[in-house]
Amino acid sequence: MVEAMLEPGVLTCTKCRLPLPPELGAGFAPSHCPGCGSTLWVHVFPALHRRLDVGHRGESILVEGEASCFYHPEKRAAVPCSRCGRFLCQLCDVTLGEEHVCASCMHSGQTKGTLGKLQNQRLLWDSIALAVAIIPLLIVTPTIITAPIAIVLAAISLKKPTSILRRSRWRSWVALVIGLLTALGWLAGLIYLLIDLVQ
Amino acid sequence: MADEALRYKKLPGIGRRFIEYHRLFVGPDHLLQVSSMFVHETYKRFYYHDIQAVIIRQNNKGNVTTAIQSFFLLFFLSLALATDGAARAAMLIVSSFFVIALLVHLLLGKTVSTHLRTAVQLEPLHSLHRLPQARRALRRIQPMIDAAQPQAAPPPESPATPGTESAPSL
Numbered sequence: 001m002v003e004a005m006l007e008p009g010v011l012t013c014t015k016c017r018l019p020l021p022p023e024l025g026a027g028f029a030p031s032h033c034p035g036c037g038s039t040l041w042v043h044v045f046p047a048l049h050r051r052l053d054v055g056h057r058g059e060s061i062l063v064e065g066e067a068s069c070f071y072h073p074e075k076r077a078a079v080p081c082s083r084c085g086r087f088l089c090q091l092c093d094v095t096l097g098e099e100h101v102c103a104s105c106m107h108s109g110q111t112k113g114t115l116g117k118l119q120n121q122r123l124l125w126d127s128i129a130l131a132v133a134i135i136p137l138l139i140v141t142p143t144i145i146t147a148p149i150a151i152v153l154a155a156i157s158l159k160k161p162t163s164i165l166r167r168s169r170w171r172s173w174v175a176l177v178i179g180l181l182t183a184l185g186w187l188a189g190l191i192y193l194l195i196d197l198v199q
Numbered sequence: 200m201a202d203e204a205l206r207y208k209k210l211p212g213i214g215r216r217f218i219e220y221h222r223l224f225v226g227p228d229h230l231l232q233v234s235s236m237f238v239h240e241t242y243k244r245f246y247y248h249d250i251q252a253v254i255i256r257q258n259n260k261g262n263v264t265t266a267i268q269s270f271f272l273l274f275f276l277s278l279a280l281a282t283d284g285a286a287r288a289a290m291l292i293v294s295s296f297f298v299i300a301l302l303v304h305l306l307l308g309k310t311v312s313t314h315l316r317t318a319v320q321l322e323p324l325h326s327l328h329r330l331p332q333a334r335r336a337l338r339r340i341q342p343m344i345d346a347a348q349p350q351a352a353p354p355p356e357s358p359a360t361p362g363t364e365s366a367p368s369l
Contacts, residue, residue, distance in 0.1 A: 008318070011252055011254065011316070012321075013254075013256070014254050014256050014312060014314045014321065014323075015256060015312075033256075038256050038257060038258075039256070039257040040254060040255065040256050040257075041254075041255040041256075041311075041330075041333075041334075042252060042253075042254050042255070043252060043253045043254075043255075043337060043341070044251070044252045045250055045251055045252060045344050045345070045348050046348045046349070047248065047249060047250060047251045047317075047318075047348050048251035048252055048316075050348075052318065117244070119242065120241060120242045120243065120244075121239065121240065121241045121242065122239070122240050122242075123238060123239055124238045124239065124240060125238075127237075127238040128238045131238070163233075163240055164207075164231075164240075164242065165207055165224065165233060165240075
């Protein structure tokens with residue numbers, strides 16, 4: 001079913017999965033699926049009919065002493081990795097825009113977040129800090145515990161990357177301020193109680 | 200990070216599925232779909248030179264919503280007719296909310312399911328669930344896709360693609 005859906009050059013209806021006639025794709029004029037009759041607006045781009053690139057296996061070493069691939073000693077090195085400097089054959093070369101990286105650097109770049117283009121998820125520490133700072137205020141009593149936690153989380157969030165869509169860290173600062181004020185409030189209350197007890 | 204955020208412009212529409220909501224953004228060389236759940240975000244990038252087609256299909260959600268809102272409207276209107284005084288006024292007020300909701304729903308346009316196709320996936324774009332929204336989004340991204348996919352030029356290298364070369368011409 002998946003193979004039929006993604007057959008090169010053939011579009012399928014997203015409801016009944018039947019192939020659509022090639023004449024569909026005339027922009028914004030509606031058309032109908034011949035299978036289920038659904039009204040469709042199909043917009044096709046040249047990539048649909050583009051031939052897929054052929055992968056290169058890498059060339060074998062013909063002359064002794066030639067630089068070889070770090071991961072395939074029998075294959076000739078084509079490019080060095082932009083990150084670690086290891087020699088890579090054409091099979092191991094991963095192109096990221098202008099960079100050539102090895103699979104190992106690509107994996108570590110993705111997991112550590114140093115390769116922004118490959119990062120596909122993020123935990124929003126600033127939102128967590130803000131939630132921990134604000135939500136317990138509804139009940140008040142838990143804030144004696146959550147206020148210091150909010151301060152710590154806000155400090156952590158200032159070091160961690162935030163959403164790739166966000167331009168500022170106001171959430172972290174607001175969480176920090178609210179956490180500090182709440183903690184100071186509790187501290188003041190405790191000091192007042194102590195003074196009262198002593199007197 | 201601020202430079203990263205400045206690169207993205209939001210497309211119209213927000214899609215919600217259970218506790219997750221989806222948004223679409225236009226980047227310099229790719230489309231970015233962001234799925235957000237509380238404090239976690241997931242990103243999917245669709246590079247313009249990889250996009251093969253955008254398929255918009257009308258679905259029945261609009262008809263179902265119209266039917267449900269109409270039912271409640273008629274229900275409260277009939278209650279208003281069957282009562283008088285303060286009860287009638289209250290029923291009429293409730294009916295007016297349903298009238299407004301129904302009008303807004305009809306004005307927003309037909310409900311659709313939008314899918315984006317590449318060589319390896321057929322990805323639903325949950326944020327484009329109304330036809331006018333989907334058309335506006337498509338009008339914004341089409342020039343960028345056309346620029347990345349010239350008609351007669353050989354295919355450009357894709358990011359994160361193992362070392363490749365074009366198939367030899369025959």
